[in-house]
Amino acid sequence: MRAWVYRKSGQPSQVLKLEQDYSFSNVSHLPIKIRVKSAALNPVGYKAIKEIPSIVTHKPAVPEQDFAGIVEECSSDSGFKPGDEVFGMNSATEQIKNGIGCMAEFTHTNSAVLVKKPANLSFAEAASIPLAGLTAYTVLIKQGGIKAGSRVLVNGSSGGVGVMAVQIAKAVGAYVVATCSEQSASLVKGLGADETVDYRQSDLLGSLTQKYGSETSRFDLVFDAIGVHSLYKASPGFVKSTGSFLTISAPADTIGTTVKTFFQMGSSLFQPKWLGGTSVPFKMCWLEAEKEHDSLVRMAKWLEEGTIKPVIDSEYSFEDVPKAYERILSGRAKGKVVVNVQ
Ligand SMILES: NC(=O)c1ccc[n+]([C@@H]2O[C@H](COP(=O)([O-])OP(=O)(O)OC[C@H]3O[C@@H](n4cnc5c(N)ncnc54)[C@H](OP(=O)(O)O)[C@@H]3O)[C@@H](O)[C@H]2O)c1
Numbered sequence: 001m002r003a004w005v006y007r008k009s010g011q012p013s014q015v016l017k018l019e020q021d022y023s024f025s026n027v028s029h030l031p032i033k034i035r036v037k038s039a040a041l042n043p044v045g046y047k048a049i050k051e052i053p054s055i056v057t058h059k060p061a062v063p064e065q066d067f068a069g070i071v072e073e074c075s076s077d078s079g080f081k082p083g084d085e086v087f088g089m090n091s092a093t094e095q096i097k098n099g100i101g102c103m104a105e106f107t108h109t110n111s112a113v114l115v116k117k118p119a120n121l122s123f124a125e126a127a128s129i130p131l132a133g134l135t136a137y138t139v140l141i142k143q144g145g146i147k148a149g150s151r152v153l154v155n156g157s158s159g160g161v162g163v164m165a166v167q168i169a170k171a172v173g174a175y176v177v178a179t180c181s182e183q184s185a186s187l188v189k190g191l192g193a194d195e196t197v198d199y200r201q202s203d204l205l206g207s208l209t210q211k212y213g214s215e216t217s218r219f220d221l222v223f224d225a226i227g228v229h230s231l232y233k234a235s236p237g238f239v240k241s242t243g244s245f246l247t248i249s250a251p252a253d254t255i256g257t258t259v260k261t262f263f264q265m266g267s268s269l270f271q272p273k274w275l276g277g278t279s280v281p282f283k284m285c286w287l288e289a290e291k292e293h294d295s296l297v298r299m300a301k302w303l304e305e306g307t308i309k310p311v312i313d314s315e316y317s318f319e320d321v322p323k324a325y326e327r328i329l330s331g332r333a334k335g336k337v338v339v340n341v342q
């Protein structure tokens with residue numbers, strides 16, 4: 001099959017090659033073969049290509065995890081049949097252990113993170129959902145416990161995860177304040193955010209404290225999709241005493257920066273206040289997709305009903321995968337970058 005493959009670590013533009021006759025070496029344990037129609041990019045995809053050494057991950061590897069497509073073959077007990085239109089994710093474990101991704105004509109999976117595609121979504125729209133949508137869903141609802149009336153600050157609301165976080169928080173009835181640049185404010189308001197705050201203003205932290213520092217306007221939860229240490233340190237100024245700060249990220253450049261930011265944030269929790277410590281509970285959250293089949297089912301229902309909608313920044317042809325990586329690597333995508341495979 002045709003597949004984008006990397007055989008060593010490096011910049012996607014240098015190491016990713018379109019191979020004409022590639023096959024995965026170890027798929028016998030994965031009972032469902034999918035003809036990929038569309039695949040979406042995520043920052044973890046380029047971080048894996050650039051940063052993770054071969055000693056840790058299988059190479060050669062096909063990148064990316066989010067796909068929508070048609071079941072080509074499956075076992076009789078898989079819950080699917082050939083011809084079903086589906087969307088879902090390759091697991092991170094399969095990606096790391098066996099190099100199985102979805103930027104290819106076919107991919108292989110099990111039914112843990114696979115559901116039928118709602119008929120009202122295109123394949124590109126469906127592919128844009130799983131990793132970002134499930135991350136937002138599990139962090140806000142399962143880990144953050146938000147509910148109707150919760151006050152939520154979404155930091156980084158115009159990115160792939162942020163656009164889902166705003167919509168999911170609104171779907172459960174939360175009040176949502178969302179940080180984004182001025183250029184993204186209309187998009188984010190259109191997704192339901194009650195207020196937007198320009199993160200590029202000169203005194204962002206001071207203005208958050210001034211605007212949301214009173215007892216009635218403080219937040220129950222900060223969902224940080226960017227990984228801003230200074231936002232966490234300032235959070236006692238605008239988070240309730242019962243509130244918390246959940247982060248999924250660090251600035252999306254290198255694995256090293258990610259670890260450093262998480263370490264800084266975590267260590268602020270254990271420092272005494274007079275040494276710059278922070279009292280707001282802090283948690284780093286990771287998506288464990290294999291446990292989230294029920295969440296994907298719920299999201300598919302919301303998508304079908306129109307409660308939430310996909311947000312696509314840009315679509316590329318299969319031949320233009322390097323251009324798709326250029327776009328996501330810019331850090332400026334508004335919503336998801338999607339590749340139409342066939
Ligand atoms: N822990 C997990 O399980 C998990 C899961 C998914 C994602 N992640 C991580 O979460 C991060 C975000 O992922 P993503 O898919 O949303 O990335 P993305 O789509 O590439 O994010 C790009 C967006 O971020 C906005 N942005 C950049 N800097 C900002 C800032 N300082 N404040 C507010 N907005 C800012 C940009 O808006 P402007 O252009 O307007 O600046 C742009 O719209 C990545 O680091 C990713 O690796 C972690």
